[in-house]
Amino acid sequence: MNNLTILVVDDDPVIRRLLEQRLAKENYSVLLANDGSEAEKILKGSHIDVVLTDLMMPGTISGMEVIDMAKNLNRNIEVILITAHSSIDTAVEAMKKGAVDYLEKPINFTELFLRLEKIATMRAILRSAEDLRQAMDVTETNASGTIQHLELTVRDLQQKIDTIESILRDDATDSDSRIGEALNILLN
Amino acid sequence: MLKIAAEELKIIAQYIHEISGISLDQSKSYLFETRLGSIAEELGCTSYRALYDKARRDPAKKIERQIIDAISTNETLFFRDTSPFELLKHKIFPDIIDARAPRSPHTKSNIRIWSSASSTGQELYSIAMTLDELLGAQIKNFNFQLLGTDISDNVVKQASYGKYNKFEIERGLSRQTLQKYFTLFGDSWKVKDQLRGMVNFRKFNLMHPFTGLGKFDIIFCRNVAIYFTLEDRKKLFNKIADSLADDGYLIIGSTESLTGICSRFVPKRHLRAIFYQKK
Ligand SMILES: C[S@@+](CC[C@H](N)C(=O)[O-])C[C@H]1O[C@@H](n2cnc3c(N)ncnc32)[C@H](O)[C@@H]1O
Numbered sequence: 001m002n003n004l005t006i007l008v009v010d011d012d013p014v015i016r017r018l019l020e021q022r023l024a025k026e027n028y029s030v031l032l033a034n035d036g037s038e039a040e041k042i043l044k045g046s047h048i049d050v051v052l053t054d055l056m057m058p059g060t061i062s063g064m065e066v067i068d069m070a071k072n073l074n075r076n077i078e079v080i081l082i083t084a085h086s087s088i089d090t091a092v093e094a095m096k097k098g099a100v101d102y103l104e105k106p107i108n109f110t111e112l113f114l115r116l117e118k119i120a121t122m123r124a125i126l127r128s129a130e131d132l133r134q135a136m137d138v139t140e141t142n143a144s145g146t147i148q149h150l151e152l153t154v155r156d157l158q159q160k161i162d163t164i165e166s167i168l169r170d171d172a173t174d175s176d177s178r179i180g181e182a183l184n185i186l187l188n
Numbered sequence: 189m190l191k192i193a194a195e196e197l198k199i200i201a202q203y204i205h206e207i208s209g210i211s212l213d214q215s216k217s218y219l220f221e222t223r224l225g226s227i228a229e230e231l232g233c234t235s236y237r238a239l240y241d242k243a244r245r246d247p248a249k250k251i252e253r254q255i256i257d258a259i260s261t262n263e264t265l266f267f268r269d270t271s272p273f274e275l276l277k278h279k280i281f282p283d284i285i286d287a288r289a290p291r292s293p294h295t296k297s298n299i300r301i302w303s304s305a306s307s308t309g310q311e312l313y314s315i316a317m318t319l320d321e322l323l324g325a326q327i328k329n330f331n332f333q334l335l336g337t338d339i340s341d342n343v344v345k346q347a348s349y350g351k352y353n354k355f356e357i358e359r360g361l362s363r364q365t366l367q368k369y370f371t372l373f374g375d376s377w378k379v380k381d382q383l384r385g386m387v388n389f390r391k392f393n394l395m396h397p398f399t400g401l402g403k404f405d406i407i408f409c410r411n412v413a414i415y416f417t418l419e420d421r422k423k424l425f426n427k428i429a430d431s432l433a434d435d436g437y438l439i440i441g442s443t444e445s446l447t448g449i450c451s452r453f454v455p456k457r458h459l460r461a462i463f464y465q466k467k
Pocket of ligand 1: 208210265304307415
């Protein structure tokens with residue numbers, strides 16, 4: 001059921017291993033990166049739904065920058081930030097950059113799974129809304145073609161009927177030629 | 189969710205028809221339950237009959253408004269169906285501008301456009317953007333009046349405010365158009381003053397007499413009559429014919445038809461779009 005692919009970015013091998021095991025057990029697909037630049041390579045090379053990244057990492061790319069990177073590559077990627085000791089300021093900054101959430105270490109897995117489930121549900125709803133819209137669009141396009149055609153056909157027939165009626169009612173002409181003229185219009 | 193009983197269904201459906209013209213399928217009780225259940229619960233009603241009684245007895249008609257907001261389908265998007273806006277650009281606006289060209293340099297002709305079920309405003313703003321793109325500075329040579337009306341307070345409020353979230357923006361607007369006519373406002377986008385200044389929105393129930401509205405050159409009446417009974421549609425389009433200028437244009441929804449509804453209009457085709465004019 002859990003078909004989200006999650007990229008875990010953390011420099012601590014113990015945490016990487018722990019997250020990988022726990023997430024895999026819940027049926028998530030997991031990819032691992034030990035720093036920002038490895039994360040970048042993976043983000044560019046494979047489809048990722050959620051990035052779970054540590055805030056403080058050695059190397060040139062910080063957790064904050066991972067958020068920017070992921071969001072710039074694909075706005076639909078959701079990022080959850082993991083911090084050792086969170087401050088409101090960091091959380092607010094992360095949210096501004098587009099993170100959906102942040103978690104404090106040590107990681108509370110129940111909480112993490114709840115948030116991932118929420119993301120999965122949200123995606124399923126968006127996807128089904130998109131599907132419905134497309135289905136509606138196809139139906140509408142088809143129906144509108146048919147209706148346009150019918151609308152114009154009815155108009156043309158109505159015009160024919162009106163002309164025929166005025167010909168048939170025209171007393172000035174003898175009835176044979178009226179009928180002839182009317183037939184002509186009908187058969188045209 | 190509060191369940192609706194068969195006899196309640198009848199009363200509520202009749203009431204909704206009376207206040208809005210909307211004719212709901214009584215075989216779809218879930219429709220009533222999903223849309224009205226939370227209002228009933230919020231007001232502490234234990235049945236739909238109680239909700240109905242409360243709404244009837246409410247002198248401020250606040251509950252009536254809540255019910256209309258809940259029951260109306262406000263689905264809309266910018267440049268919906270594309271072809272009506274192509275039609276405006278290539279045929280209707282050039283024709284109308286020709287026909288209403290001022291006779292002296294000191295006078296300005298009025299050109300009045302009405303989006304008659306404007307929902308959250310995307311339709312009228314799309315008309316305004318099309319007009320602005322086409323005319324640019326020349327727009328000042330005419331006195332354009334763009335009016336949007338809807339029965340639902342909520343949507344009229346949103347349309348007037350001109351703020352759209354990213355899902356609403358993503359539907360129908362190109363990057364370029366977005367940059368030109370909207371400014372980023374937190375997580376949403378807001379219509380720029382220049383565009384906002386071209387339009388007006390107010391509340392209006394299409395079931396009521398059209399007194400005081402005046403005549404229009406272009407009327408959009410899209411995707412609203414589909415919720416009405418055949419009888420009400422006939423009355424509606426008859427009133428629309430009365431309020432349309434003799435050489436005016438009517439646009440209806442892409443899957444709607446006037447056959448058997450109003451013989452005062454003839455359909456005409458231009459490019460891939462259909463519009464209606466009076467006979
Ligand atoms: C589906 S929207 C159509 C919006 C837009 N015209 C379009 O085609 O995208 C239908 C709108 O009709 C409005 N409506 C329903 N009954 C109405 C009535 N009696 N008078 C005015 N508006 C009404 C609803 O509130 C809703 O916003």
